[in-house]
Amino acid sequence: MENTVPTDSQLIAEIRDGSADALEELVSRYESRVYSLAYRMLGNKEDAEDVLQDTFLNVVRSIDGFKSQSSFSTWLYRVAANAALTKLRQKSKREKSEGEFLDEVYSVREATHSESSMVDWSDGPADRLLNEEARQVMEEAITELPEKYRIVFVLRDVEGMPAAEVAKALDLSIPAVKSRLHRARLYLRNRLSHYYTGETV
């Protein structure tokens, strides 16, 4: 017999029948993605591990409630996003208040039609744009985003999920996803501009 890789739905059916091997396989299939999402949301290994375990324990607990007609990965991302947001709310916050965040985002809009010219750092050398220190700045900047913007940015731009999937996973409309994504990107752009050029916008 041909050795084919079981689909998610096949594994889920086996898990419901009590197969520990199927569960092991499903966890192995998605653990890296969940860990990456959790790490990006929380910014450290310990919290990311808690979120990872909470996510899969919740999956085990509620697998019977999963409707097979929807995509397992979207459902999993929803569980993972909720676990990450719950963890984040227990932590002391690095994130900006929404007011500070929006002020910073819209300072760019004001700067575009001011007299002073903005600096374009986008064609800088790759070793400068993506060296170790720059990565550190990028990682820190994500943790400053208010959580509702952070989760959208991480799912859409870092994990590469389509906007429609992000909307489903977070119970948001697609325009809401796009608007939050835009603001998150603008904030991060400001942080990188400041780092690369010393300019504030």
Next chain:
Amino acid sequence: MDCREIFEGLSEYIDEELADKTCREIESHLKDCDNCRVVVNTLRKTVTLYREVPAPEIPGDVRTRLHAVIRLRGETG
């Protein structure tokens, strides 16, 4: 369209999700506005840079503990 009017649509512009007409309006503004061009270039670069950062890999010990926790749960639950 002026700087303020195109501002909200710049991510969708970068993602190529706008209708042709809006796209052309933005492009005609960008031709004459250095600052908005800088915002578009650096915004696009920001997105690219974040996509280029390698995903944090799951450490071996974290993975081992995850599987132990799940196995235990599978047996008792």
